[in-house]
Amino acid sequence: MLQHMRSTWNGLNRARRERVQTEVEAAKARQAEVKAFWDQHKIIVKEQWANRTGGRGKTMVADIPDVAKQWYPNNNARPEEVSATAQRHDEAHPYLWQCPLGLGHKPWVALPKDRVQAGAGCPACRQLIRLTDIPTLADQYRGPVPKSQMNYAAHERVSWVCRTWAVTRETGTWHPVEHRFEAAVKERALQGDGCRVCAGYVIDDTNSLHTWFPEIADGLDDPDIDPSQLPTSQHNVSRKQIAGNEPGGVYATLPWRCRHGHRWKATILNRVQGGDCPQCSRAGISKEQVRLVAELSGLMKLVQPELPDSRLPDGLPNFASHQITVPPQYKPKHWRYKAVEVDAVFQIEGGIRIGVEYDGSYHHSIKRRDRQQYETEKSKILVTAGLLNLLVHVRRGDLPALKVPEGLTVPVPERSTPYQQACAVAAAIQDRFPDSVPALDDYLTRGVAQVQDQADAYIIATWGELRPPRRKPERTKVRRPRKLKETPPHQYSLLTPISTPYRNPNRYTEIVRDYRCVCGNLHPFTAVQAQVTSGNTRSCGCLRDQTKQRQRFVVSRAETQAVRDWARLRGIETGGNGRLSARITASYRLSEAGRLDALGADGLLEDLRVQHWAQLNGQKLGARGRVVSEAWLAYATDCLAQDEMDDGSAEQQPPHKMVQGDLFELIE
Ligand SMILES: [Zn+2]
Ligand SMILES: [Zn+2]
Ligand SMILES: [Zn+2]
Ligand SMILES: [Zn+2]
Numbered sequence: 001m002l003q004h005m006r007s008t009w010n011g012l013n014r015a016r017r018e019r020v021q022t023e024v025e026a027a028k029a030r031q032a033e034v035k036a037f038w039d040q041h042k043i044i045v046k047e048q049w050a051n052r053t054g055g056r057g058k059t060m061v062a063d064i065p066d067v068a069k070q071w072y073p074n075n076n077a078r079p080e081e082v083s084a085t086a087q088r089h090d091e092a093h094p095y096l097w098q099c100p101l102g103l104g105h106k107p108w109v110a111l112p113k114d115r116v117q118a119g120a121g122c123p124a125c126r127q128l129i130r131l132t133d134i135p136t137l138a139d140q141y142r143g144p145v146p147k148s149q150m151n152y153a154a155h156e157r158v159s160w161v162c163r164t165w166a167v168t169r170e171t172g173t174w175h176p177v178e179h180r181f182e183a184a185v186k187e188r189a190l191q192g193d194g195c196r197v198c199a200g201y202v203i204d205d206t207n208s209l210h211t212w213f214p215e216i217a218d219g220l221d222d223p224d225i226d227p228s229q230l231p232t233s234q235h236n237v238s239r240k241q242i243a244g245n246e247p248g249g250v251y252a253t254l255p256w257r258c259r260h261g262h263r264w265k266a267t268i269l270n271r272v273q274g275g276d277c278p279q280c281s282r283a284g285i286s287k288e289q290v291r292l293v294a295e296l297s298g299l300m301k302l303v304q305p306e307l308p309d310s311r312l313p314d315g316l317p318n319f320a321s322h323q324i325t326v327p328p329q330y331k332p333k334h335w336r337y338k339a340v341e342v343d344a345v346f347q348i349e350g351g352i353r354i355g356v357e358y359d360g361s362y363h364h365s366i367k368r369r370d371r372q373q374y375e376t377e378k379s380k381i382l383v384t385a386g387l388l389n390l391l392v393h394v395r396r397g398d399l400p401a402l403k404v405p406e407g408l409t410v411p412v413p414e415r416s417t418p419y420q421q422a423c424a425v426a427a428a429i430q431d432r433f434p435d436s437v438p439a440l441d442d443y444l445t446r447g448v449a450q451v452q453d454q455a456d457a458y459i460i461a462t463w464g465e466l467r468p469p470r471r472k473p474e475r476t477k478v479r480r481p482r483k484l485k486e487t488p489p490h491q492y493s494l495l496t497p498i499s500t501p502y503r504n505p506n507r508y509t510e511i512v513r514d515y516r517c518v519c520g521n522l523h524p525f526t527a528v529q530a531q532v533t534s535g536n537t538r539s540c541g542c543l544r545d546q547t548k549q550r551q552r553f554v555v556s557r558a559e560t561q562a563v564r565d566w567a568r569l570r571g572i573e574t575g576g577n578g579r580l581s582a583r584i585t586a587s588y589r590l591s592e593a594g595r596l597d598a599l600g601a602d603g604l605l606e607d608l609r610v611q612h613w614a615q616l617n618g619q620k621l622g623a624r625g626r627v628v629s630e631a632w633l634a635y636a637t638d639c640l641a642q643d644e645m646d647d648g649s650a651e652q653q654p655p656h657k658m659v660q661g662d663l664f665e666l667i668e
Helices: 002-050 112-117 135-140 185-189 214-218 239-243 268-272 287-297 361-365 368-384 418-432 440-446 452-463 529-534 542-552 557-569 582-592 607-616 629-646 655-667
Strands: 157-167 174-184 253-257 263-267 301-303 322-325 339-342 344-348 352-359 390-396 407-412 495-497 502-504 507-517 525-528
Touching: 002 112, 002 135, 002 157, 002 185, 135 157, 135 185, 174 185, 214 268, 263 268, 287 301, 287 344, 287 352, 287 418, 287 452, 339 352, 339 368, 352 368, 368 390, 368 407, 390 418, 407 418, 418 440, 507 529, 525 529, 557 582, 582 629, 607 629
Parallel strands: 352 390, 390 407
Antiparallel strands: 157 174, 253 263, 301 344, 322 339, 344 352, 495 507, 502 507, 507 525
16 A cells, blocks of 8 residues: 555656656746847847947947837936946946846846946846746745746755645545645756655655554654654665764664563664564574473573563463673674574583574575584684583484584484484483483483473464464466456446456456546546446445535525525526425525526526536436436535635635646646
8 A cells, every 4th residue: 555655656756757847848948049039139239339430438328229129118318318338336227128028027227338338138037947937846836935036946945745645544545635845946946856755755644654554653662753753664874864973873773662561673664574573573483492492491490581571471481592692802703793592591500501502494494504604603602702601503304513512413303302302402411511411311211291281381372373274275276367348437437447357356256347537536446347337336436425425405495485586586487386496596596696607598507517517527417417406506516615715715725626636637
């Protein structure tokens, strides 16, 4: 949904950018013509000046005909009386000039000698391109200076509004929105920058983490960070922040807290892509590992991870793996993290700490050689740093043994049971540290696993189930798609097909098709083709919404009486005492509002007029285009609403309509 909205936004911005470009080019072409005129003017004027016949100080403005032509008629002197050169710059220079190009430029003030000797032209002609010349941008402009005075290449940062559509996450429906942002005028006109909200640089309700991922936003562990101001995809710190030496490194990590109270740091992107609490996450531990660790906990004292797991019932040991932090002086440079994971830690007689690594088939996926080297290194470092006395690697199947004194490899057969594995591991530890596992003899005599009930309880508490559910065998029978017949929408449908018909994946017998609705709803609308063809489905739902709104087309008894009186005065037949025709009521309402222009010679609304309006506005019409009651009244309401808006209350106009107009242009 978010993806779809983003691509819709991108599409709109692309279309707008293209329009801006076209408009800028057109404006530049106009500017070029104007520039050519003034270049030519300068040449001519300089020539006329050079060929003057009057003596020193005797040349008048009138002697330079091309300048004199621009003499402003209301100047309180005539060009024949004003010297072409005898002004000083510090003097008041009261003479105005008129731009000859008919571009509506105001007369401007200039010294005759600047005009005559330097050939200076109309200053407004030099800064011809204004925002008003780029209607697409002018439309979005909300700056303080009027757009007719704003140069299109101005460096000023001003406010803009982008009218577009956004999806409501909960319902998947689209609604019109306004994006507000600031940008320099030239960035938008010359660099073609689109909406900064659409682009994700500015965050508002339409694109924030809070809106799109409320559960993730809830997990933010910093009351000072407002998730409605956060994007949905940040990963790296912006270059600006790095340049400003803001703390935090390359990754834009934020603090999070899971519902079990664990705290960790991760980027938004990481979270949105599914990264979860590392303490709660089961990545890296397997059920086999839990079963072996449980068995071993019956033989040696289990050292539990520092952070408790609140999912576990009271008294159940935590069989999860440990994150052991390696002191910086021991951390090899090529290690990315200072914490290493050890599957389990046990303590035996004499305070000896033994780590156990379960190198199950899980590790086969990782590159064998790198893994081998990493495991060797890890054993060495943990022992050298004094964090463990020994690291035991339980290796299933054909994984090669490690050859370091700090590590001990215990090979176990691929299909061995937790009991068999525990026996092998305990025996190997007993071998290295004699008499360190006194319970082993008894365990061996019993011959069966002892702690699997706890393993089961742990697995249920963390995985939620003992075994993954069986996958349903996939259907083998593949139906061959057959080309489906296309049928056109009903005559009065607002829908236009945008796909070929296809079968409803959830209901095989139903043939559906994607449509676009004329109302401006950007979301393709999927409907049963037969229903669209028969006219039972005519719109994306917008017509239904309109009908709901139409409850207000109720005619009161008092109004009915007024309509009858009005009709009688005009000789309009109202027929009996039954229900009044909606046409007459609608005509009455318009007439009362002074909208006689909307009425025909007979004092009534014209059929064709309303029919046409109804078709344009997605109003329901009866058989053969007959105008139904609702349409008459809706038309009158619409006319009167239009008047209200024209009365200067334009702000009250719902943005919806304007946005639709916008979109229509773009879609075309
Ligand atoms: Zn001009
Ligand atoms: Zn936008
Ligand atoms: Zn957690
Ligand atoms: Zn619609």
